[in-house]
Amino acid sequence: MSPAVLVVAVAAITVGSRAVSVAVLPAPRGALAAVVERLPAPLFAVLATVTLLGSDQASSPAPVWLAAGAALVTVRRRSLLLTVAAGLAGAVVGRALT
Amino acid sequence: MEALEEPTDDPAVLAAAVPVAAAIGVLGVVYGAVAEPVLGPGLTVASSVAAFSGAAQFAMVALLASGGTAAAVLASVIPLALRHVPLGAILRPRLRSGRAGRVLLSLFLTDETVGLALARRPPADRTVVLSGAAAYAAWVAGTVAGVAGASVGAIAPLAEAAFPVLFIGLAAVTTRRRRDAVLAATAGIAAAALLIVAPGAGVLGAIAVAVTVAAVGGRT
Numbered sequence: 001m002s003p004a005v006l007v008v009a010v011a012a013i014t015v016g017s018r019a020v021s022v023a024v025l026p027a028p029r030g031a032l033a034a035v036v037e038r039l040p041a042p043l044f045a046v047l048a049t050v051t052l053l054g055s056d057q058a059s060s061p062a063p064v065w066l067a068a069g070a071a072l073v074t075v076r077r078r079s080l081l082l083t084v085a086a087g088l089a090g091a092v093v094g095r096a097l098t
Numbered sequence: 099m100e101a102l103e104e105p106t107d108d109p110a111v112l113a114a115a116v117p118v119a120a121a122i123g124v125l126g127v128v129y130g131a132v133a134e135p136v137l138g139p140g141l142t143v144a145s146s147v148a149a150f151s152g153a154a155q156f157a158m159v160a161l162l163a164s165g166g167t168a169a170a171v172l173a174s175v176i177p178l179a180l181r182h183v184p185l186g187a188i189l190r191p192r193l194r195s196g197r198a199g200r201v202l203l204s205l206f207l208t209d210e211t212v213g214l215a216l217a218r219r220p221p222a223d224r225t226v227v228l229s230g231a232a233a234y235a236a237w238v239a240g241t242v243a244g245v246a247g248a249s250v251g252a253i254a255p256l257a258e259a260a261f262p263v264l265f266i267g268l269a270a271v272t273t274r275r276r277r278d279a280v281l282a283a284t285a286g287i288a289a290a291a292l293l294i295v296a297p298g299a300g301v302l303g304a305i306a307v308a309v310t311v312a313a314v315g316g317r318t
Binding site: 018 | 114116117118120121136137138141144145148149150151154155158162168171172175176178179180181182183184185186187188189190191193197200201203204205207209212213214216217256258259260261262263264265266267268269270271272273277278279281282283284285286289290293294297300301304305307308309311312313315316
């Protein structure tokens with residue numbers, strides 16, 4: 001498979017899965033809807049964990065952990081801007097210290 | 099913790115999208131720089147225009163650069179794409195567009211745009227489109243800059259931290275009640291335990307943890 005065909009395949013899988021999820025699959029109902037209503041915060045929490053720990057046993061370097069720690073300090077404010085700014089500042093400080 | 103919701107007017111949505119787009123733009127520069135030697139300049143930019151998926155594109159380039167086969171690339175991209183199913187299920191009740199509109203809107207369905215949409219009152223359609231367009235423009239522009247030779251060295255630590263920090267922020271803005279915070283912390287700790295014990299569980303294993311915690315959390 002040429003790289004161009006592979007890029008097309010990757011794009012098709014990605015775009016297709018997005019479209020199916022909101023245009024083909026039915027809206028959740030009943031008990032499933034209740035689970036889905038509770039899902040966002042746990043879902044983003046596990047995605048943060050995956051990006052920190054990785055799936056190949058290659059854990060993140062120290063500046064990334066410092067960034068995550070700085071971001072966690074701000075979460076009670078519920079401001080994405082503040083959390084991103086604090087996290088990236090933590091990364092810069094971590095880079096300077098290591 | 100109060101049940102807060104962010105403003106839904108266009109300037110407020112775009113203001114909220116700025117830090118997300120900025121972080122995605124930084125990642126785009128890194129992607130452009132690392133993908134260009136593997137895919138060439140044209141195909142690198144085309145991949146960002148067509149796929150608009152940092153996770154899938156980085157996985158593809160990393161595998162190709164290390165001699166991986168096309169089958170290996172597809173095997174790694176499919177689990178990443180499957181996370182759109184729970185994202186879509188979360189977003190679907192908040193959309194007012196018809197089927198054709200939802201297909202168009204899905205072009206901007208990302209972890210980040212869903213998170214921003216959930217922090218606001220429904221309907222979510224306009225928030226997804228506005229924040230998605232900003233993120234898409236930043237991703238493609240960043241890729242072009244990376245291909246053109248923008249320096250990765252200075253921004254490398256920011257790029258490595260961008261995804262974890264974004265996801266922590268999105269977990270925070272989608273937390274409306276104390277219960278959500280407890281569920282998020284529980285899921286994060288449980289996913290960490292799973293990935294330490296069974297690293298191969300990957301993204302799908304972690305998502306299964308989140309769904310399980312959300313399901314069990316309703317009984318407590």
